[in-house]
Amino acid sequence: MADTENTYEVAVIGAGPAGLAAASEAAAGGAHTVLIDAAGQFGGQYWRHADEQSSSEDPAVWHHGWKTYTGLASAVDDAISAGKLQYLPASHVIAAEAGSPFSLSIAPVPESQPEHQGLTQIRAHTVVLCPGAYDRQLPVPGWTLPGVMAAGGIQAFIKTQGISPGQRVVLGGTGPFLLSAAASVLQAGAEVAAICESSDLTGWVPRGVSAALVPSKGKEGAEYIALLARHRVPYFRRRAVVAIHGDQRATAVSTARLNRDGKALPGTERIIEDVDLVGLGWGFVPQSELVVQLGAQMFRDADGSLVAEVDKDQQSSVPGLYLAGEITGVAGATAAVAEGRIAGRQVAGLRGGGRPPRSSADIKDRVLRRNHRLFAQAMHRAHPLPQQWPEWLTDETVICRCEEVPWQKTKEAIDSLSAEEPRGLKGATRIGMGWCQGRMCGQAADCLASSDSADVAQAVARRGPAIPVSLRALAGESGRESS
Amino acid sequence: MTAGEFRTVTVTVDGRRVTTEAGRTVAATLMLAEDRLHWRETRFAGKGRGLFCGIGVCFDCLVTVDGQPSLRACLVQVAEGMSIETEPMDG
Numbered sequence: 001m002a003d004t005e006n007t008y009e010v011a012v013i014g015a016g017p018a019g020l021a022a023a024s025e026a027a028a029g030g031a032h033t034v035l036i037d038a039a040g041q042f043g044g045q046y047w048r049h050a051d052e053q054s055s056s057e058d059p060a061v062w063h064h065g066w067k068t069y070t071g072l073a074s075a076v077d078d079a080i081s082a083g084k085l086q087y088l089p090a091s092h093v094i095a096a097e098a099g100s101p102f103s104l105s106i107a108p109v110p111e112s113q114p115e116h117q118g119l120t121q122i123r124a125h126t127v128v129l130c131p132g133a134y135d136r137q138l139p140v141p142g143w144t145l146p147g148v149m150a151a152g153g154i155q156a157f158i159k160t161q162g163i164s165p166g167q168r169v170v171l172g173g174t175g176p177f178l179l180s181a182a183a184s185v186l187q188a189g190a191e192v193a194a195i196c197e198s199s200d201l202t203g204w205v206p207r208g209v210s211a212a213l214v215p216s217k218g219k220e221g222a223e224y225i226a227l228l229a230r231h232r233v234p235y236f237r238r239r240a241v242v243a244i245h246g247d248q249r250a251t252a253v254s255t256a257r258l259n260r261d262g263k264a265l266p267g268t269e270r271i272i273e274d275v276d277l278v279g280l281g282w283g284f285v286p287q288s289e290l291v292v293q294l295g296a297q298m299f300r301d302a303d304g305s306l307v308a309e310v311d312k313d314q315q316s317s318v319p320g321l322y323l324a325g326e327i328t329g330v331a332g333a334t335a336a337v338a339e340g341r342i343a344g345r346q347v348a349g350l351r352g353g354g355r356p357p358r359s360s361a362d363i364k365d366r367v368l369r370r371n372h373r374l375f376a377q378a379m380h381r382a383h384p385l386p387q388q389w390p391e392w393l394t395d396e397t398v399i400c401r402c403e404e405v406p407w408q409k410t411k412e413a414i415d416s417l418s419a420e421e422p423r424g425l426k427g428a429t430r431i432g433m434g435w436c437q438g439r440m441c442g443q444a445a446d447c448l449a450s451s452d453s454a455d456v457a458q459a460v461a462r463r464g465p466a467i468p469v470s471l472r473a474l475a476g477e478s479g480r481e482s483s
Numbered sequence: 484m485t486a487g488e489f490r491t492v493t494v495t496v497d498g499r500r501v502t503t504e505a506g507r508t509v510a511a512t513l514m515l516a517e518d519r520l521h522w523r524e525t526r527f528a529g530k531g532r533g534l535f536c537g538i539g540v541c542f543d544c545l546v547t548v549d550g551q552p553s554l555r556a557c558l559v560q561v562a563e564g565m566s567i568e569t570e571p572m573d574g
């Protein structure tokens with residue numbers, strides 16, 4: 001059933017908060033819309049939930065803003081039933097080409113659709129790209145041990161499986177997301193032995209005004225803090241997990257107090273024993289590869305992430321390409337929904353060449369977007385990456401998990417090859433050339449390079465297909481392979 | 484705590500029959516029913532790997548499912564009769 005001829009007015013990529021909002025507005029505005037998502041069901045990261053086919057548990061217990069989700073999901077479901085919207089779950093957009101129309105190559109996700117092979121091509125006059133983000137990581141000795149996970153991965157596990165992947169957990173990194181992960185661990189009945197926040201949080205103080213702009217975030221934060229206090233969870237500022245210990249699995253961590261630059265202060269090291277799960281999270285990295293492929297203008301945001309530039313209507317520098325959610329700057333689910341709605345209304349309203357009317361709902365979303373963006377900027381400034389994190393490494397510390405490149409070899413390459421930009425490092429060490437294509441070690445490679453420019457980060461993000469696809473899928477383009 | 488009812492599903496892990504809950508991922512099944520934190524060995528150092536990113540981006544959690552190699556265990560949902568093979572079963 002290769003939909004070779006299929007052309008849509010609007011293609012929305014991603015069914016997380018931003019994509020669901022964009023798709024529901026585009027379809028409500030009458031646009032012939034397709035919603036493409038790699039996951040098997042709606043929700044994205046924030047509203048990731050148990051398999052709807054087999055679970056009877058109410059997902060609401062694990063979520064904030066679940067009512068917003070059910071509202072959006074039923075609007076999209078209604079549009080599907082009414083024949084206004086086509087939904088392609090478990091479908092990964094692996095390549096995109098700008099033009100009028102845009103052309104998208106879609107591969108079935110083999111984990112959910114093992115019986116399908118081959119690419120499908122679709123065309124769309126406008127694209128709303130909402131690909132979200134993944135956890136940002138910094139290598140630390142022992143981070144490859146089983147029992148060490150991305151903080152978001154722990155959150156995702158709990159939200160889908162209803163149980164914590166570990167019973168005594170240490171969380172380390174930076175940003176308010178650590179609190180939300182800790183709250184889920186507690187709610188799942190496990191213990192949080194410590195939270196190590198690398199920032200001293202003083203960065204928030206002069207910008208207290210921004211927090212007041214987003215009462216929902218304030219309320220969510222207050223709930224977490226109350227829960228952590230009730231469970232007497234030790235919360236340390238300006239302290240980091242600087243090593244993880246264990247033989248076959250993580251069993252203990254070393255934490256240390258950091259100086260202003262992020263160096264571990266001698267004599268401040270403490271060991272936390274009897275740990276069975278360590279969660280690491282240093283913010284999020286927006287999934288930029290399709291933006292890079294499409295050639296849209298990007299810049300470095302306050303958190304150092306490479307993000308896409310958009311105008312007030314969420315349009316990128318590529319005409320007809322709209323972007324919403326974390327890809328325009330990591331700012332959380334509420335901002336993602338507001339941006340998705342603005343983009344969806346815009347692309348539907350522009351059909352026929354007119355100007356979309358400004359509704360009061362649209363004006364409200366624009367205010368929400370502004371406030372959450374301001375808040376996010378303050379958050380990023382208050383949670384910088386510790387600059388001297390490489391000081392925590394030992395020669396054996398693995399930098400690139402896939403290619404198992406140790407710090408020793410990385411250092412040598414940096415010194416001898418003037419490989420101070422990630423592409424050079426890649427060639428010299430194979431850093432970032434494995435299965436994950438630099439998604440786990442990309443931040444490290446980026447920090448180790450001396451340049452701050454967006455060009456460098458963009459070179460790192462210039463990957464092949466947006467996910468490794470099997471050769472069979474590539475070979476069997478727009479059809480099944482007969483084997 | 485979980486009042487919700489669930490259906491059980493029987494799969495095989497390296498030939499052994501394992502009962503788990505419907506809706507579990509393969510990764511969660513290996514962790515919860517088998518108490519395993521790793522099920523793959525790295526190519527060079529032969530170190531164990533299991534779940535890391537939990538959302539399909541790191542490729543640490545690869546398994547063979549129903550004969551199809553290199554699938555991400557964090558993304559595959561268990562199904563009745565599914566055959567799961569971990570490393571180093573498959574050289």
Ligand SMILES: Cc1cc2nc3c(=O)[nH]c(=O)nc-3n(C[C@H](O)[C@@H](O)[C@H](O)COP(=O)(O)OP(=O)(O)OC[C@H]3O[C@@H](n4cnc5c(N)ncnc54)[C@H](O)[C@@H]3O)c2cc1C
Pocket residue numbers: 013014015016017018019036037038039043044045046047091092093094130131132133134135151152153155156177180284287290324325326327331332333336466538
């Ligand atoms: C693991 C994880 C857990 C998180 N948990 C929380 C949390 O509990 N609380 C919180 O406040 N924030 C959380 N976040 C932060 C998250 O970024 C949210 O702010 C929010 O989900 C962002 O919404 P979004 O719509 O921009 O993207 P997402 O929710 O990430 O949705 C993007 C969707 O696009 C799909 N996609 C991406 N690329 C493609 C492609 N090429 N083809 C097809 N589909 C594609 C993805 O599969 C996903 O379904 C989490 C992030 C991660 C990585």
Ligand code: FES
Pocket residue numbers: 533534535536537538539540541542543544545555556557558
């Ligand atoms: S845990 Fe990262 S891909 Fe499965």
